[in-house]
Amino acid sequence: MQSNEPPRKTPGERATIHDVARLANVSPATVSKVLRGLGAVKAESVARIHAAVRELGFRVDPLAANLRRSRRSIVGLIVPDFRNPFFGSMVAHFERLAEGSGYRLVTVSSAEKTEREAAQTEALLDWRVAGMIVVPTDGRPAAEASLLDQKVATVLLDRVPDETGFDRVSVNNVEASAAVIRELVARGHRRIMLGPSSLDLTNMRDRVNGAVAAAQQAGIADDIEVLLCGPDVPSALEAMASRFDRGGLPTAIFTLYSPATLAALREVERRGLVMPRDLSIVGFDDIEWMQVTHPPIAAVIQPVQAIAEVAWAQLMQRLAEPGGPPRTVEVPCELDLRGSVAGPRA
Structure with missing residues (x-):
């Protein structure tokens, strides 16, 4: 007969299933059955x-529960930066999807460091995760060898490499960026500046390549300027301020990530410029504040919910069918020109 005296614990010490069994005067196996609703x-x-x-x-x-189960129940998610609204929104959608599928999501940040x-x-x-969803820091998963060695179902998201052994989900960066240039050219713009964070990231390269290809088709490739804005808001603010200081501004700016959009708007405000009379601006990503500025900022809208749902479906399918070649899906973006785009001043 077990003692049913409450076990003595030091402050901060966690009670175990054996402690519950001792106090309830049953076996640990019985406690486990009750807690899992079995038997x-x-x-x-x-x-x-x-x-x-x-x-x-x-x-x-x-x-401990995950280690005991034959079916692993934890999915790991790695994003580059929790402060980025795009990734913050993505995490919220993945949490909903995980709960609906009976998985627990553990989300961590790489802080943009490999x-x-x-x-x-x-x-x-x-933690013996069932699967992983990774937004790589620089295009390839930093622990690629470990993921492959342990045969963990993995989906790469957003910044996806050109070739990989993993499933990939991204948006149609090339075509979405080309569409922006075509719209600007149709309104009479020739001198257009692109604002990527870095050309080391595959999604940024794709956006630049799509824009340049459309400019070449329009015969204005020599008038395209590329301003590298760095990984975050401080670096984008510094790069954009330096460029505005040099003068000779383009008639339109296409910022390829949200910190560059914010930096461009700050310089427009600081220098007393008026959109779209003096300068047209289009941003890649649609952050909520972009819809309530005056005028609202034109945006390439990445459908975050659809991206998350496609990536989650890819992971669930890979868990159900581990074999087969890697799959790639591109989710289409939407362009909303709003009020920050007009023809250049005569």
Whole structure:
């Protein structure tokens, strides 16, 4: 007969399933059945177990539970920066999808650092995750070898490499950017500046390449300027201010990520310029504040919910059917020109 005295715990020490069993005077296996809703257990035993759980403040250890199950229940998600509204919105959609599929989502940030992405990946693999969704820092997963060696179902998102052994989901960066240039050219613009963060990222290269290809078709490729704005808001502010200081501004700016859009707007405001009379601006990504500025900022809208749903569906299919070649899906964007675009001043 087990003692049903409450176990003595040091402050901060977590109660175990054995502590619950001892207090409820049942076996640990019986506690596990009750907590998982399995098997037939006497009503009085169930009542004692729930009372013991409440008294001890017992909580299931998700890692231990995941290790015991034949079906792993944790999915890891790595994004570059929680502060970026695009990734913040994406995380919210993935949380909803995970809950609806019976998985628990563990989300971490790489902070735009390759070494940190590798460390975060290894930490998630230690949790024996069922699968991974990764937005790579520089186009390829930093811990690619580990993901392949452990045969973990993985979907690469947004910044996807040209060739990989993993499933990929992105938007149609090339065509979406080309569409912006065609619209600007149709309104009479020739001198257009592009604002990517870096040409090291595959999504940025694709956006620049799509814009330049459309400019070549329009015969204005020599008038396209590319301003590298860096990884974040401070670097974008510095790059944009320096460019405006030099003068000789283009008639239109196409910023290829949201920090560059914010930086361009700050310079327009600081220098007393008026959109779209003095300068037309289009941003890649549609952040909420872009819809309420005066005028509202034209945007290439990435359908974040659709992107998340496609990526989640890819992961679920890969978990159900581990074999087969990697799959690639491009989700189409939408262009909303709003009020920040007009023809150049005569």
